[in-house]
């Protein structure tokens with residue numbers, strides 16, 4: 326959109342990393358105020374406003390209920406003061422301003438909450454998104470504006486190109502980089518030369534930095550899991566905040582006919598697309614729910630889906646997982662590689678804007694101003710409602726024909742989200758989706774059958790912690 330020629334290569338499917346595995350909240354930034362991160366508060370609040378302009382269909386307004394406990398009402402007064410400050414700083418529109426519910430009103434509106442020392446709740450606005458769809462629509466938008474895009478195309482090595490270009494008005498020579506990209510369909514390696522290479526590989530940022538010779542690790546990964554249950558087991562409207570056993574905030578998000586519960590925050594040693602969900606992770610969340618709603622008692626049997634992801638955080642020695650800042654950082658390596666680590670889905674657009682500012686500066690190029698906070702993303706009608714049981718054949722066709730879905734998991738996990746939210750985890754549709762893909766891509770030699778089996782085992786793996794009960 327600024328007039329640069331851009332290519333994007335993605336190792337697997339679009340959003341196959343962390344960006345399909347978040348809590349799916351567009352945070353206004355209030356929680357960063359507690360940690361004194363004023364810059365993050367302002368950025369998150371501004372980005373939330375931007376997202377409601379550029380993709381209103383992917384930012385669904387939701388009421389967040391934060392129960393407050395104590396012997397007196399002092400806690401409520403403290404929260405009220407904090408919210409007042411936040412709303413002023415973050416320019417929160419009148420419609421989104423907070424409310425206070427006294428204990429009786431809270432118990433009427435959120436039935437079943439434990440009453441021990443409960444004094445009331447503060448209510449404020451957050452937004453729910455579909456993270457994988459937001460990623461996909463951003464990529465479709467980039468394509469519409471001229472970017473060349475390839476999925477299943479991992480960068481496998483980076484080298485300095487022998488070709489040299491002159492930047493900065495002829496004063497300095499900028500080394501061009503050559504990225505070797507493997508086409509997973511043919512196995513062929515393709516060399517792509519670029520004046521600037523941006524490494525936005527999330528949890529894999531350090532792996533890509535190593536390709537250009539940077540040995541020091543800058544990322545710290547933490548894992549977070551979520552559990553999905555039917556909404557009739559826990560009829561939560563909007564979002565309710567719980568305190569886990571270690572006093573961390575954990576969310577219950579009601580959406581469609583499901584509720585998701587999350588998340589955890591524990592160190593994780595190495596980047597993985599699908600980190601393992603342990604018995605301990607599940608118990609941590611179930612304990613928080615059952616303590617918050619003592620009459621409900623959610624058990625393993627109620628959990629119909631689960632997902633886990635790793636946060637790509639910028640390392641801060643000596644801090645616990647939840648203390649590590651969610652700030653992002655741009656790293657310019659001696660090789661010229663521009664890496665971006667940390668950050669949040671909420672602030673993705675602003676992060677991209679700052680990265681492109683760096684790129685423009687390195688190129689010493691004259692470009693158009695950034696317009697991504699104003700120009701709407703591609704909008705293909707209504708977002709697919711998460712949590713719906715049935716699947717429409719035309720949706721599957723669109724995923725394959727127009728949205729580059731290449732495997733059964735691409736369709737069921739990230740295009741229509743059936744494995745997370747449908748009561749059958751998408752298993753009722755696995756055969757028909759595999760047949761549609763086989764016909765379209767001309768799969769041979771048992772590929773259709775192996776795709777069906779792979780999808781079935783993915784679903785089983787997400788619930789494998791049950792076996793260790």
Ligand SMILES: Cc1cc2nc3c(=O)[nH]c(=O)nc-3n(C[C@H](O)[C@H](O)[C@H](O)COP(=O)(O)OP(=O)(O)OC[C@H]3O[C@@H](n4cnc5c(N)ncnc54)[C@H](O)[C@@H]3O)c2cc1C
Pocket residue numbers: 334335336337338339340341342343344345346347348349350351352478479480481525526527528529533547548549550588633634635636637667668669670671672
């Ligand atoms: C449990 C959890 C809950 C969260 N909840 C929220 C939330 O509610 N709200 C919020 O704002 N944020 C949330 N976050 C944070 C947010 O999800 C992440 O900050 C964000 O999704 C990271 O995006 P990314 O593009 O940096 O990484 P990714 O989404 O992982 O993207 C990086 C991509 O790079 C690709 N890649 C890796 N290596 C290569 C290679 N060699 N060549 C080509 N491609 C490569 C990967 O396949 C991957 O798709 C949450 C995170 C977690 C883990």
